[in-house]
Amino acid sequence: MAAKMRETQIPTAEGTAVREVFPQGWEDVRGHAEIVRRLRRLASAGRLPHALIFSGAAGVGKRRTARVLARTLLCASGGDAPCGRCEACRTTAAGVHPDYFEIAPEARGKGAAMIRTEAVREMLIAASEAPAAAKRRIILVDGAERMNETAANRLLKTLEEPAGEILFILVTNAYDAVLPTIRSRAARIAFGALTRTEIEGALLERGGVPDAKAIASLADGSLGRAYDLVDTGLAPRDEALSLLTALPVLRIDEIWRRAEEFGALSHDDRMARLGFFRMGLRDMLVLMEAGTAEIFHADRRAELAALLPQTTRPRIFALLRESDALIRRLGTNVNPALQAEAFLIRARKQFQ
CATH class of the missing domain: 1.20.272 (Zinc Finger, Delta Prime; domain 3)
Incomplete structure (x- = not known):
């Protein structure tokens, strides 16, 4: 049974708060066993590159995996998984850890949601200082393919010459839409589709889903899509x-x-x-x-x-x-x- 997950306020570079559910540990990542093993091994050995790009279809668990990795790296235990008890684990889950930054596309008016230049600039300025409580600062960029050109180029400059101990985790549903020069400076980890059995199991653990088997078939490998189908019926x-x-x-x-x-x-x-x-x-x-x-x-x-x-x-x-x-x-x-x-x-x- 997956651990219970807590709703939290995740601060963005724009200063707004997005209500999300922050995963508590690796047990909250559905599927992707080989990716999880690889990330845990690299995290424990301190061998992660300065930039990762998680690619794959929407809703397969890329952002959730990125958040668990961030919590693992910020944990005071220094192991391959977050202990869940230290101050770093508590503040990361609450969305207030001083060394964790998350940015996502923002919609304005009727235009498509995108990551704008000012949001990237503010995030990079905030993350440019020395770590306040951990060994490194972590920046998670969700929807990396939706950075406008100026924002992408600004991020590229930092990726080329990162200042201090910092890890970038870029999450994208459209790998080919990310600026090629950014792709070349980040180690890619490709997430495949979840199996129907994995999705059905997650729905049954959630409880109160009478059509779990049918929804798992319709989800096309995406747990996020499966949750949407539960909500819409x-x-x-x-x-x-x-x-x-x-x-x-x-x-x-x-x-x-x-x-x-x-x-x-x-x-x-x-x-x-x-x-x-x-x-x-x-x-x-x-x-x-x-x-x-x-x-x-x-x-x-x-x-x-x-x-x-x-x-x-x-x-x-x-x-x-x-x-x-x-x-x-x-x-x-x-x-x-x-x-x-x-x-x-x-x-x-x-x-x-």
Whole structure:
């Protein structure tokens, strides 16, 4: 059973506080056993480089691992894991350790969240002094791919010539989007997807998740996505599959109704429904090749298999292309209901 985790206020370079749950120890990292062993060995031997970059899909545990590593390095015991009892462990978990800094993308207005130049500058100034309580200062940059160009170049200068004992841990969901010169100065640790068994186990430990097995299948290797699905429930998924399985017999009046309902959703909800719809199409392709293979909608295998005699592989690929086009159009200034209506009319033909 994983240790209980505490909600804490994590200070950012901008001086704001983000309510987060800070992991207590390595037992709170789900999966990635080889990465954990490697980091613990390097931490204990004092052989970590001055900069690490944790890359991998969203929600697989990169930031959590980075935080446990930071807590380990700041711990007064100096071992390969945080003791959880010393003052350093307590202040790190509470988000007030003077040698720990964390920065993340910030949204302003309707613009995309990003890490701005002033935030990086303030963080680097704060971290430039000698360690106050530990042997080194630790800077965690979450969402490193979302630094603007000026911020990235400022960070690069410090990575090239770090002052004193300091460790940078950069966390990214998009490794190739990080400035190449930054990538070349940090040791990369690539995080793979979690297994369905690992995700299901984490959900069961959390408790109160009756659809844990189905959610683990839909999470696509991401525990973060699994937690999001727990919060939102499976109703959006069920609506998407209801539409897919109804396509062969969908009447025009039903198309109008469903298109209006789709248009009334928020943009994020529309994207979520389309995501589940596309997962269903990919499941059908898998079932055509190997009927016993793992699929996303594992709990709805029979319904998806029943659709196979009514379509063909080329038609499913055509429907995937149509859904791609719909996603692109919905990102522009269009009427979502009209776009959904046209899509459903074309989609129905792939089952006739």
